[in-house]
Amino acid sequence: MPKAPPHGYLGRTPARGGSHDTHHTACCLALGACTGYPDLGRGTATARADYPQLVPLTALLASAQTEQLTDPTLSRDLAARAQRLRTRAAAMRRSAVSDADIARMRAAIARNSG
Secondary structure (H helix, E strand, C coil): CCCCCCCCCCCCCCCCCCHHHHHHHHHHHHCCCCCCCCCCCCCCHHHHHCCCCCCCCCCHHHHHCCCCCCCCCHHHHHHHHHHHHHHHHHHHHHCCCCHHHHHHHHHHHHHHHH
């Protein structure tokens, strides 16, 4: 019956000073660092495109304040989502520790600190 190697591995032995896998990973990372930047070229559609036209926001803001949602389902869904967000915000404003727990912790600190 073959005897198990003294280092506990049944397969290959680890390399001296580190494992074979570490050297393999380091070589792969080094080779990956040798790649160049992709050539985006100057002829792309984005480079040739004109800048978008700037439009004053006053008219857009005025219409957003006066117009209502026309779809009742969308309006109801939006109102429900807003209410859920308000409920979550209120829960986050509350303390995670109750007043009774705070009093109990302060009493324990006072007992053990002096």
